[in-house]
Amino acid sequence: MGKATRPIKVGSCFVGGGHRPPVQTMWKESLRADRLQAAAAGVRSLSGLGCGILRFSAPDIGQAELLGALASMVDTPLVADVHFDWRIALRCLDFPIAKIRVNPGNLGEPWKLREVAAKAADKGVPIRIGVNAGSLPADLRDEPDRGAAIVAAAEREVAALDELGFRDVIVSMKASGVEETVRANRIFSERYDIPLHIGVTEAGPLAQGCVRSAVALYALLADGIGDTIRVSLSDSPENEVIAGVEIVALASGTRESADIVSCPRCGRASFDSHAFSERWRDRIYSIRRPVTVAVMGCVVNGPGESRHADIGISGAGDKVIVFRKGEIVRTCSPEEADTVFGEELSRL
Numbered sequence: 001m002g003k004a005t006r007p008i009k010v011g012s013c014f015v016g017g018g019h020r021p022p023v024q025t026m027w028k029e030s031l032r033a034d035r036l037q038a039a040a041a042g043v044r045s046l047s048g049l050g051c052g053i054l055r056f057s058a059p060d061i062g063q064a065e066l067l068g069a070l071a072s073m074v075d076t077p078l079v080a081d082v083h084f085d086w087r088i089a090l091r092c093l094d095f096p097i098a099k100i101r102v103n104p105g106n107l108g109e110p111w112k113l114r115e116v117a118a119k120a121a122d123k124g125v126p127i128r129i130g131v132n133a134g135s136l137p138a139d140l141r142d143e144p145d146r147g148a149a150i151v152a153a154a155e156r157e158v159a160a161l162d163e164l165g166f167r168d169v170i171v172s173m174k175a176s177g178v179e180e181t182v183r184a185n186r187i188f189s190e191r192y193d194i195p196l197h198i199g200v201t202e203a204g205p206l207a208q209g210c211v212r213s214a215v216a217l218y219a220l221l222a223d224g225i226g227d228t229i230r231v232s233l234s235d236s237p238e239n240e241v242i243a244g245v246e247i248v249a250l251a252s253g254t255r256e257s258a259d260i261v262s263c264p265r266c267g268r269a270s271f272d273s274h275a276f277s278e279r280w281r282d283r284i285y286s287i288r289r290p291v292t293v294a295v296m297g298c299v300v301n302g303p304g305e306s307r308h309a310d311i312g313i314s315g316a317g318d319k320v321i322v323f324r325k326g327e328i329v330r331t332c333s334p335e336e337a338d339t340v341f342g343e344e345l346s347r348l
């Protein structure tokens, strides 16, 4: 999958070089020293859902040090997101950080970038250059071709690192619009073999953000463009990961984790498929095998979908039927449904 880009090692995973695009999300709060164990558990949980790379803001030295401590507690590659202050980037590089995101242009004098690049090279840590349409250099802001302007900004940043002989680079060019995001990445992909982190930034709340991201990222991935992805939502990192995993599965035509088939529910429902799907969402998506799980409200479509799934559950009058591999294996009351389903799921 993907155009030939140079492979970049990001902690324990690869970005580019034909590898399946790792799904990313971003931690949405500041780190706290007294909550690091909980943060580590949260990182592992996101990893279980399919998050391959996880990014954290490092707005000051204190956050850089907490991130560094967290990075040594988990296996997931953690990325430090640094703006403006090269000293924060240098401090992050004292820890097992998998990647650092900076924009060379906003670090200030060239010697600061030189110091960061030298230390990153010494530690074997790649740098992600992230260009956002909302913060283009002044001379590019009024360019009518927004996609081309984003590329021009990225090219400057790439050139700054290239002059230092630093080639362990990943580039992202994001906009809140689908068209300019797709256009920028297509132009860049024609010119460079640098791996691309693709995403629509500030894509919006859950439904809108998923739609925008899916349209843009599917189009790019289907063209072989994009080496790692993020769905940016005004919503939870869990939903960002689930959406990202789904987009990669659809665009690649191969699935590495569970697929949920669930009905929209209507007045016929005798079983609350919404609430059930929500309760079991993380557990099901944590199955790192391509199994299909059906959750259905009634007998209209429930038995049919459930029989085609690896495991299915369907309302049937005042009962609930559980299917496994096409066969009815249990019939129970709605109150017993979670227990029965959990037992059957563990037998998959």
Ligand code: SF4
Binding pocket: 263, 264, 265, 266, 267, 268, 269, 270, 296, 297, 298, 299, 300, 301, 302
């Ligand atoms: S399966 Fe039943 S409850 Fe679900 S949408 Fe169809 S008719 Fe409605």
